[in-house]
Amino acid sequence: KNQVEQSPQSLIILEGKNCTLQCNYTVSPFSNLRWYKQDTGRGPVSLTIMTFSENTKSNGRYTATLDADTKQSSLHITASQLSDSASYICVVSAAGKELSFGAGTTVTVRA
Amino acid sequence: SQTIHQWPATLVQPVGSPLSLECTVEGTSNPNLYWYRQAAGRGLQLLFYSVGIGQISSEVPQNLSASRPQDRQFILSSKKLLLSDSGFYLCAWSPLRTGATGELFFGEGSRLTVL
Numbered sequence: 254k255n256q257v258e259q260s261p262q263s264l265i266i267l268e269g270k271n272c273t274l275q276c277n278y279t280v281s282p283f284s285n286l287r288w289y290k291q292d293t294g295r296g297p298v299s300l301t302i303m304t305f306s307e308n309t310k311s312n313g314r315y316t317a318t319l320d321a322d323t324k325q326s327s328l329h330i331t332a333s334q335l336s337d338s339a340s341y342i343c344v345v346s347a348a349g350k351e352l353s354f355g356a357g358t359t360v361t362v363r364a
Numbered sequence: 365s366q367t368i369h370q371w372p373a374t375l376v377q378p379v380g381s382p383l384s385l386e387c388t389v390e391g392t393s394n395p396n397l398y399w400y401r402q403a404a405g406r407g408l409q410l411l412f413y414s415v416g417i418g419q420i421s422s423e424v425p426q427n428l429s430a431s432r433p434q435d436r437q438f439i440l441s442s443k444k445l446l447l448s449d450s451g452f453y454l455c456a457w458s459p460l461r462t463g464a465t466g467e468l469f470f471g472e473g474s475r476l477t478v479l
Contacts (some may be wrong), residue, residue, distance in 0.1 A: 296471050304465070
């Protein structure tokens with residue numbers, strides 16, 4: 254069973270609207286959590302990193318949250334643009350272990 | 365600045381043919397290097413990682429092998445491709461061993477189709 258579960262698997266939103274992606278994990282002991290953006294046919298690029306003590310972190314129109322108690326993270330996209338169309342991957346790092354990757358959420362922004 | 369190059373970007377190979385994907389990193393020394401495979405609808409799967417020249421660790425037993433002949437060069441190979449080897453292969457590097465706070469920097473990927 255995958256230790257990082259993302260939802261929804263995919264979503265379609267209209268340009269200018271907001272959306273929220275979810276990431277639940279069971280990885281332990283928790284070290285940090287990163288959200289990556291992967292454009293179609295390209296390699297993933299890191300958007301944010303969340304450590305245990307951080308609850309919220311923003312990178313432009315992207316805002317990530319972390320609840321280490323419930324082992325949940327979210328990525329909120331504000332005022333979506335066509336360029337936000339991509340897959341968003343949640344990656345959790347555990348001390349002394351390999352990274353655990355979620356399957357990703359595919360976001361499609363339509364004009 | 366550091367850059368990572370991966371090639372070829374796309375290739376179509378018949379079953380039983382050999383494979384060689386290359387990856388090089390510029391602008392850094394002693395990087396940790398990784399090969400991942402990404403299947404549709406699934407998370408990235410770590411295939412191999414290397415912490416130094418000639419040091420290769422395999423995460424999943426399979427039809428593939430990896431080599432690191434130089435500090436910043438990582439090669440993914442196969443002697444005889446299988447249909448199941450089709451997928452999107454990503455090379456990545458990091459300045460720290462995964463499991464720490466080190467970020468992974470990915471190449472552009474190689475789309476392999478085995479027919």
